[in-house]
Amino acid sequence: MKKKITIIGAGLAGSLLAVILAKKGFKVDVFERRPDMRKESISAGRSINLALSDRGIEALKLAGIDDFVLKQVIPMKGRLIHSVDGTKKIQPYSGRDKEYINSVSRGGLNIALMNKAEEYPNINFYFNQRVLKIDYNKKTFKVKNENSKEIQELVFNHLIGTDGAGSVVRLSYQTGGVKRFNFSQDFLSHGYKELAIPPGPDNEFQAESNVLHIWPRHDFMMIALPNLDKSFTVTLFNRFDGNTGFDSLDTNEKVEDFFNKYFPDAVSVMPNIIDDWHENPTSSLATVKCFPWAIEDKALIFGDASHAVVPFYGQGMNASFEDCRVFSELLDEYDNEIDWEELFDKFQNLRKENTDAIADLAIQNYAEMRSHVANPVFQIKRQVEMELESKYEDFSSKYSLVTFRDEIPYSKAKKLGELQDDYLMKICSNLGSAEEIDYDLVYTELKKIEESLD
Numbered sequence: 001m002k003k004k005i006t007i008i009g010a011g012l013a014g015s016l017l018a019v020i021l022a023k024k025g026f027k028v029d030v031f032e033r034r035p036d037m038r039k040e041s042i043s044a045g046r047s048i049n050l051a052l053s054d055r056g057i058e059a060l061k062l063a064g065i066d067d068f069v070l071k072q073v074i075p076m077k078g079r080l081i082h083s084v085d086g087t088k089k090i091q092p093y094s095g096r097d098k099e100y101i102n103s104v105s106r107g108g109l110n111i112a113l114m115n116k117a118e119e120y121p122n123i124n125f126y127f128n129q130r131v132l133k134i135d136y137n138k139k140t141f142k143v144k145n146e147n148s149k150e151i152q153e154l155v156f157n158h159l160i161g162t163d164g165a166g167s168v169v170r171l172s173y174q175t176g177g178v179k180r181f182n183f184s185q186d187f188l189s190h191g192y193k194e195l196a197i198p199p200g201p202d203n204e205f206q207a208e209s210n211v212l213h214i215w216p217r218h219d220f221m222m223i224a225l226p227n228l229d230k231s232f233t234v235t236l237f238n239r240f241d242g243n244t245g246f247d248s249l250d251t252n253e254k255v256e257d258f259f260n261k262y263f264p265d266a267v268s269v270m271p272n273i274i275d276d277w278h279e280n281p282t283s284s285l286a287t288v289k290c291f292p293w294a295i296e297d298k299a300l301i302f303g304d305a306s307h308a309v310v311p312f313y314g315q316g317m318n319a320s321f322e323d324c325r326v327f328s329e330l331l332d333e334y335d336n337e338i339d340w341e342e343l344f345d346k347f348q349n350l351r352k353e354n355t356d357a358i359a360d361l362a363i364q365n366y367a368e369m370r371s372h373v374a375n376p377v378f379q380i381k382r383q384v385e386m387e388l389e390s391k392y393e394d395f396s397s398k399y400s401l402v403t404f405r406d407e408i409p410y411s412k413a414k415k416l417g418e419l420q421d422d423y424l425m426k427i428c429s430n431l432g433s434a435e436e437i438d439y440d441l442v443y444t445e446l447k448k449i450e451e452s453l454d
């Protein structure tokens with residue numbers, strides 16, 4: 001048996017990483033502060049469902065669980081844009097049929113990963129174990145049993161922190177683990193609240209199921225993703241302050257007026273809106289960037305612990321899964337003796353610029369989702385991109401580069417995508433419709449842009 005690895009956090013990244021390491025023969029101990037979600041009904045975490053796309057699927061393949069997971073998803077082929085007047089417009093995610101994103105249950109996916117992990121006798125999960133503090137000099141950590149309240153001090157060889165955006169592993173870097181630790185946490189002025197569209201009386205979906213619904217309202221927006229039980233999880237993203245912000249929606253009447261005014265078609269299928277409003281929290285959204293992620297050969301932070309991003313590109317989990325894939329490939333470069341310090345260092349240097357890129361793209365995409373999608377020039381540009389993707393197999397729009405081209409790092413997808421966007425927006429601003437385009441000419445220009453990056 002190879003060395004023991006200690007993982008803190010059995011969320012999405014921690015559970016997948018545990019499987020990948022156990023498959024390679026490591027002994028893996030995973031400490032999780034929550035109860036075992038397979039035995040107790042607990043909140044799945046930061047959202048009820050999520051969009052899974054190619055980078056995430058590639059990583060799931062390493063754990064041999066991609067086929068199982070893909071049987072439990074609902075494909076979403078495009079965005080369905082809802083206007084206030086009730087009209088709807090579909091914007092496909094790609095001009096190629098095989099490229100789409102998938103709505104998956106967070107709890108269902110986490111459980112599937114844990115079940116897979118438990119097929120390996122060399123993985124042990126310790127639930128209800130909240131890690132409090134890590135001493136990187138002594139290579140020990142303090143962990144509290146949430147039931148008995150007993151605190152123990154345990155030792156580790158190599159510790160990997162997958163304990164999410166509020167990471168205690170990262171906090172211990174900040175409070176003495178790392179000299180000159182760089183850290184930033186930027187809150188958005190907008191937060192979110194989850195609501196629901198339940199199944200209809202005939203136990204069927206009450207709206208189109210193979211799309212991601214968006215109600216863009218410039219300063220705020222609502223989205224809905226389908227669930228297997230024929231419901232939708234609806235998320236309102238809104239400012240905290242201002243006339244229509246969360247803080248001002250402080251009576252049932254104001255909430256009802258707000259939804260009737262801005263989302264009339266959705267309200268008609270949301271009978272529990274007021275109960276949901278009170279029961280579900282209003283949560284904040286932040287981007288976390290930090291460096292270094294590694295302490296010598298002792299510790300590494302991973303997933304949201306090192307790079308939490310806002311959810312508007314649907315890539316936070318996909319990026320965290322991609323961390324697992326990249327880490328696995330780096331491990332495979334060693335035959336017998338692993339140089340852990342070198343491995344951790346290579347990992348952080350490879351990933352940092354890419355996770356910074358997706359963090360910035362996610363912020364930019366918020367403006368796109370709540371506002372640009374309703375802009376006529378943007379709509380023509382998307383039609384042009386769809387046509388280019390269906391005509392030319394080797395063209396991908398910025399959205400497709402980020403979402404479907406897992407072989408292209410996020411940083412390159414961002415650079416190329418932004419250059420393409422500038423060029424296409426310029427062309428489309430002078431057009432009445434997408435039919436006026438000379439596609440061969442535009443494709444040739446786009447290829448030149450791509451070559452200029454090589």
Ligand SMILES: Cc1cc2nc3c(=O)[nH]c(=O)nc-3n(C[C@H](O)[C@H](O)[C@H](O)COP(=O)(O)OP(=O)(O)OC[C@H]3O[C@@H](n4cnc5c(N)ncnc54)[C@H](O)[C@@H]3O)c2cc1C
Pocket residue numbers: 008009010011012013014031032033034045046047049050051052129130131132162163164165166167168192302303304305309311313314315316317318319320
């Ligand atoms: C509203 C919303 C929507 C999102 N939608 C998408 C989407 O569509 N697509 C997408 O790719 N991403 C999405 N994301 C991002 C995604 O949720 C995260 O990127 C992903 O959960 C990161 O996985 P993780 O394992 O790093 O962290 P987490 O999933 O947060 O897991 C961390 C785990 O660590 C445990 N833990 C925390 N502290 C301790 C401690 N002290 N001791 C022991 N255990 C601890 C937690 O209980 C948890 O189990 C969304 C995020 C939000 C907020």
